[in-house]
Amino acid sequence: MRIGLVDRSIRRMSLGRHVGWMVAAALFAALVLPVLVYYTGTATLGAYSGGGLAQFLGQFWADVLRLKLNAWILLLGPVVLITVWRIVVAYAWPSAGR
Numbered sequence: 001m002r003i004g005l006v007d008r009s010i011r012r013m014s015l016g017r018h019v020g021w022m023v024a025a026a027l028f029a030a031l032v033l034p035v036l037v038y039y040t041g042t043a044t045l046g047a048y049s050g051g052g053l054a055q056f057l058g059q060f061w062a063d064v065l066r067l068k069l070n071a072w073i074l075l076l077g078p079v080v081l082i083t084v085w086r087i088v089v090a091y092a093w094p095s096a097g098r
Contacts, residue, residue: 018086025078033074034060 038056042048048056063071 021082021086022079025082029075029078033078037074 034057035053038048038053050056050059060071060074064075
């Protein structure tokens with residue numbers, strides 16, 4: 001009997017669940033993150049010189065379509081972070097079966 005030890009193992013995430021997290025991260029990055037960037041920028045740097053939120057979002061999506069690197073980093077950042085986290089967990093965290 002093991003008393004005082006904590007079982008820190010986790011089970012592996014199924015592909016369907018992993019895809020669900022990727023879709024959620026992509027939706028967050030596409031819909032919420034640009035708005036957060038806009039409001040953070042206006043709070044720390046002042047008013048957006050191009051207009052308001054609608055103009056900022058229009059410029060962001062135009063930059064995505066123009067394949068600008070900064071827009072794609074913002075758009076893909078959360079997806080990449082979750083993917084890296086899942087890889088770290090899969091290979092570095094002890095599983096219950098080992």
